[in-house]
Amino acid sequence: MWYESLAFETPVDLQAAVKAAQRPGTKLICGGTDVVVQFHHPVPDVQRLLNIGQIPELKRLEFSCGQLIIGSAVCFAEFLQKAASIFSPLTEAVAQIASPSIRNLASFGGNIINASPSGDTLPVLYALDAELTLLSTNGERVIQIEDFITGPGATKCQPGEILIDIRMKLPEQYQYQYHKFGSRKALSCAKVNFLGMRLKQTDQIRLVYGAVAPTVLRLREAERMYEEGYLAEIPKTVNRLVKPIDDQRSTAAYRRYLCVTMTRRFLQKISE
Numbered sequence: 399m400w401y402e403s404l405a406f407e408t409p410v411d412l413q414a415a416v417k418a419a420q421r422p423g424t425k426l427i428c429g430g431t432d433v434v435v436q437f438h439h440p441v442p443d444v445q446r447l448l449n450i451g452q453i454p455e456l457k458r459l460e461f462s463c464g465q466l467i468i469g470s471a472v473c474f475a476e477f478l479q480k481a482a483s484i485f486s487p488l489t490e491a492v493a494q495i496a497s498p499s500i501r502n503l504a505s506f507g508g509n510i511i512n513a514s515p516s517g518d519t520l521p522v523l524y525a526l527d528a529e530l531t532l533l534s535t536n537g538e539r540v541i542q543i544e545d546f547i548t549g550p551g552a553t554k555c556q557p558g559e560i561l562i563d564i565r566m567k568l569p570e571q572y573q574y575q576y577h578k579f580g581s582r583k584a585l586s587c588a589k590v591n592f593l594g595m596r597l598k599q600t601d602q603i604r605l606v607y608g609a610v611a612p613t614v615l616r617l618r619e620a621e622r623m624y625e626e627g628y629l630a631e632i633p634k635t636v637n638r639l640v641k642p643i644d645d646q647r648s649t650a651a652y653r654r655y656l657c658v659t660m661t662r663r664f665l666q667k668i669s670e
């Protein structure tokens with residue numbers, strides 16, 4: 399295989415990793431569950447893999463003063479083992495990803511950088527305005543997830559930049575519905591994933607849809623309609639704003655139907 403000739407490095411020191419990431423021809427790898435699939439076809443210009451999965455700063459998992467910090471290299475199995483009780487919407491989303499063997503490898507950082515419109519952690523991160531910390535030899539910067547992901551597989555991650563962690567303020571009281579629609583219960587990418595969340599303290603809602611546009615969609619216009627009391631108009635607005643396509647996983651029409659139906663059910667639940 400073409401990739402057998404690649405150099406493979408596993409730094410444990412963050413500064414050493416940041417320096418190493420600058421070298422042309424370097425590809426970052428964490429769990430490898432996306433990278434290895436992409437490597438079925440030769441990827442030009444890659445000369446070495448830089449495994450960032452053993453760096454302590456990227457393995458942080460902390461919850462204090464209402465803020466959850468997840469290191470980019472935290473894998474889903476570790477999250478479920480150590481933090482399942484902290485925030486149910488994220489736990490529910492993570493628990494439905496792939497299979498136990500993939501969850502033992504696949505990381506939060508990889509899910510974000512891979513930027514799939516159906517990435518299963520993304521709806522929750524969009525709903526919470528998660529902030530991403532990135533580091534390079536030029537220093538550190540923080541960017542909101544919605545500004546960071548720009549299209550399928552496309553982000554504002556600069557060459558040589560490492561995603562360090564994901565930070566989000568968790569609401570104290572909330573209601574939510576999370577749904578992932580796939581062809582099977584395990585090892586299935588979403589036809590649609592949906593998160594509806596009501597923040598009880600402010601009586602605001604979050605409506606987030608995956609796999610129905612080039613990026614995950616947070617429908618702020620529909621969220622505002624809830625605040626203004628136009629509940630009956632929200633499903634129509636969702637129908638107008640989602641942009642699903644036909645592909646091997648589903649039809650655009652079915653995806654649209656799921657988005658509208660899930661929205662209706664969520665609104666009904668929070669109105670009871």
Ligand SMILES: Cc1cc2nc3c(=O)[nH]c(=O)nc-3n(C[C@H](O)[C@H](O)[C@H](O)COP(=O)(O)OP(=O)(O)OC[C@H]3O[C@@H](n4cnc5c(N)ncnc54)[C@H](O)[C@@H]3O)c2cc1C
Nearest residue numbers: 426428429430431432433496504505508509511517518561
């Ligand atoms: C069989 C199978 C089933 C799957 N099912 C699902 C599913 O149900 N839901 C879902 O959402 N995904 C699924 N995936 C996709 C994949 O598992 C996830 O996207 C996973 O989170 C990727 O994490 P990783 O650590 O393996 O990333 P890697 O493959 O190591 O890396 C992915 C990308 O991110 C970059 N990268 C990784 N870490 C960093 C970092 N810290 N800073 C900068 N760049 C970085 C890499 O260079 C690469 O471009 C599946 C994959 C497979 C193979």
